[in-house]
Amino acid sequence: MIHSSSDGAVTTIELDREVKRNALDEEMLDGLSAAFTAAVDSGARAIVLTGRGAVFSAGADLSGPVYDLDFIDRLVAVLKQIEATPVPVIAALNGTALGAGLQLAMVADLRVMAPGASVGIPAAKIGVAVDEWTIRRLASLVGDGHARGILIGCDMLTADRALGVGFANRIGGLADAQAWAAQIAGWAPLTLQHYKMVLTGDGARDAAPQEREDAMKAAWLSEDLAEGRAARTEKRTPVFRGR
Helix, strand or coil, X not given: CEEEEEECCEEEEEECCHHHCCCECHHHHHHHHHHHHHHHHCCCCEEEEEECCCEEECCECCCCCCCCHHHHHHHHHHHHHHHHCCCCEEEEECCEEECHXXXXXXXXXXXXXXXXXXXXXXXXXXXXXXXXXXXXXXXHHHCHHHHHHHHCCCCCEEXXXXXXXXXXXXXXXXXXXXXXXXHHHCCCHHHHHHHHHHHHCCCCCCCCCHHHHHHXXXXXCCHHHHHHHHHHHHCCCCCCCCC
């Protein structure tokens, strides 16, 4: 499900679960964690993360354990690991990135988006809620107004718009991301480590007030979440009641 390959000082890590649109489950998370550990241990100076097929990642596998809070904890742990990786990480978005797929893109240091790629967080459509880090980091990357549109309005951010608001650093394919990674891999690693530490210290990891933690948990424990799951199974529009 996770494939790694190296070319010089650059390691490319690929999500390979095309039949599920590269949706994340526990096995995928374990594979990602192991792949990033191995890349660092092998001396990689830059890492490119991408997906195989037409989709970067459709997010968490809604047919799997995504509604289990233990799964959320594992996802958060992997995101923190990638964020703390001591070398630059470039997300090469070959296609759509939704929910947890967008979180993977946001935790990278740089993003290269294919012309037809787009990103979004449709959590409000199914009754779940993303964590404080996701909201804050998204606002840090695209600005508060665009973040509100993506989260509250469930707007999709296309590659062109993503480049315009600063979410995407470049438009291009995997080869473009790998070429950029090879260039970056030749630059001073201690300088890059310092930049990573400062830039990721944007406050997104600061502890959330208890009332906001409670608000997120309320969504995950709500009747609305159960309604969202049932509606998805029954292929109908959910009817949310705010309880």
